[in-house]
Amino acid sequence: MTVMWKIIHLDEVNSTNDYAKSIAEESPEGTVVIAKRQTAGKGRKGRSWASPQGGLWMSVILKPERTDPRLVFVGALAVVDTLADFGIRGWIKWPNDVWVEGKKIAGVLTEGKAEKFVVMGIGLNVNNEIPADLRETATSMRAILGKRLEFNEVTNRVLAHLGRWYKLFQEEPLNVIEAVKERTLLINREVTVIHSDGEISGTAVDILEDGSLLIDTGEVRVRVVYGDVSVRPGRYG
Known part of the structure; x- marks a missing residue:
């Protein structure tokens, strides 16, 4: 089944994942929450995630037949393929980060309610400025390419790849695992x-x-x- 995206744009929110979870049960699958800024963005284990304007901060409501922790790979694959569209080679750092040249450029966080919904949060550094104290460990598409990118084009490509990988995951999850193996930087390291x-x-x-x-x-x-x-x-x- 192909997902139809319904996008909710917000100027500012504490966390797109928290907002999406609050509306998930009554919202259709494919609802996407995108904020210009997050004041309390988060990663795994509740860690804070800097979310200034210029980055892609979004959460997608999915309603698979059953919850599956491997869904996080769907988001990571979508980011890696989006980066490839712009000539950037990204690698999945198991289980939920995407790195470029040894620096983190994106993270994926899945949360939800068993057998009800999954909220997939994706944070991708696009045009946002990386703070000086993080430049040794983090990067952005703008920093790599030396130019600002068309934000809507990046967003549309992420959603297109996400829809494709989600469909493949529903049909045969093991094909997704094989794709992760091809795009991870961990094997034999x-x-x-x-x-x-x-x-x-x-x-x-x-x-x-x-x-x-x-x-x-x-x-x-x-x-x-x-x-x-x-x-x-x-x-x-």
């Missing part, structure tokens, strides 16, 4: 994953069918369902 029970270091060898990360510690292979991944310095494609 030395990584450390920090999670609530401690940390695991080793070589990332695979992303499994359920979306988990498989790490070879040198002694055992460990399946990681969640956590913060750091990658040893090296080439990013």
